[in-house]
Structure formats: structure tokens, C-alpha cells
Amino acid sequence: MEEGFFNGGFFSAGIMNVTPHKAFSLCKKGAVIVDVREEALSRFKMFDVPEVIYCPFSMLEENYAYLPMDKPMIFADAAGLHSKEAVKLLMLNGLAGRIANLAGGLVEWERDEMPLVIDKSEKLSGSCMCQLKPRNKKA
Numbered sequence: 196m197e198e199g200f201f202n203g204g205f206f207s208a209g210i211m212n213v214t215p216h217k218a219f220s221l222c223k224k225g226a227v228i229v230d231v232r233e234e235a236l237s238r239f240k241m242f243d244v245p246e247v248i249y250c251p252f253s254m255l256e257e258n259y260a261y262l263p264m265d266k267p268m269i270f271a272d273a274a275g276l277h278s279k280e281a282v283k284l285l286m287l288n289g290l291a292g293r294i295a296n297l298a299g300g301l302v303e304w305e306r307d308e309m310p311l312v313i314d315k316s317e318k319l320s321g322s323c324m325c326q327l328k329p330r331n332k333k334a
Contacts, residue, residue: 200221200224200226200267201213201217201221201267201295203217204217204295205298207298209286210279210282210283210286210295210296211282211294211295211296212275212295212296212297212298213269213295213296213297213298214298214299214303214307215297215298215299215303215304215306215307215309216307216309218269218271218295218297218304218309219244219309219310221267221269222244222245222246222269223244223245225266225267226266226267226268226269227246227247227248227263227266227267227268227269228242228244228246228247228248228268228269228270228271228297229247229248229250229262229268229269229270229271229281230242230247230248230249230250230271230272231250231251231252231255231270231271231272231277231278231281232249232251232252232271232272232273232277232301233251233252233253234249234251239313239315239318240301240305240311240312240313241311241312241313242271242301242304242309242310242311242312243309243310243311243312244310246266248262248263248268250262252272252277252278252280252281255281255284256284259284259285259288264290264293267293267294267295268293268294268295269294269295269296269297270282270285270294270295270296270297271296271297271300271301271304272297272300272301273300273301273302274299274300274301274302275296275297275298275299275300275302275303276300278296278297278300279296281296282294282295282296
């Protein structure tokens with residue numbers, strides 16, 4: 196990876212973070228978004244960039260070796276919490292300098308009007324995260 200690929204990002208608690216605008220620009224230059232949301236939470240709204248890898252946080256530790264180590268990776272989730280933990284985990288495994296966290300996750304991505312793919316048939320319903328479930332599909 197070229198030195199300074201994440202130039203323009205910002206460090207917080209020792210972790211490189213990039214804004215949605217910066218992440219989108221980096222993806223057009225070859226960076227990959229690694230979406231660490233669990234499968235049921237990643238099907239409704241998806242990042243619309245050239246390359247996205249889905250690797251749920253719950254499976255990251257056993258599968259990170261399969262990630263494309265030759266490309267810069269931006270870890271993302273719904274709000275930037277699990278993705279931050281993912282970056283910490285990978286930094287402990289020697290990947291510092293090749294990875295960044297998407298600040299604010301999909302929430303900020305959507306707020307900043309970055310491109311999304313939306314599958315309305317996968318929309319979840321429920322009054323809190325603990326009650327989310329697929330909506331009943333009408334015939």
C-alpha cells in the first residue's frame with residue numbers, strides 16, 4: 196500500500212478514522228470497505244462502492260486472514276462501534292497502517308448522501324435493536 200493512503204483521515208484513540216466523503220474517494224482509488232455488520236443487519240442498506248467485503252464482526256477473528264492484505268481496508272458497520280473494535284483487533288495482528296475505521300458508520304454515510312444500494316424487501320422492524328426482525332411481506 197502506498198504511504199499516506201489514508202492522508203486526510205484523523206486519529207482517535209490511536210485508530211485511523213476516515214469520514215464518509217474521504218472513504219468514498221478512497222474506494223474509487225482501490226480501497227475496500229469491510230462491512231462487519233451481522234448478516235441480517237447488512238441486507239437492507241448496503242454501501243455502493245466498487246468493492247465491499249462482508250465479514251460479520253462475530254466471525255472476524257477467525258476469518259481476517261482471508262481479507263485482501265494487498266489493499267487498504269476501511270472497516271464499517273452501522274455506527275462505527277464494532278468497526279472500531281475490528282480495527283483494534285487487526286492492529287493487534289500487525290495490520291496497522293493498512294486499515295481505517297469509517298467514522299460514524301452507515302449512519303453518517305447515509306447522512307452525507309454517499310451512495311447506497313437499498314433492498315426494501317430486507318427492511319427490519321421492531322421498537323428496539325433487541326426486537327428487530329424481518330417485516331412481514333405482503334402478497
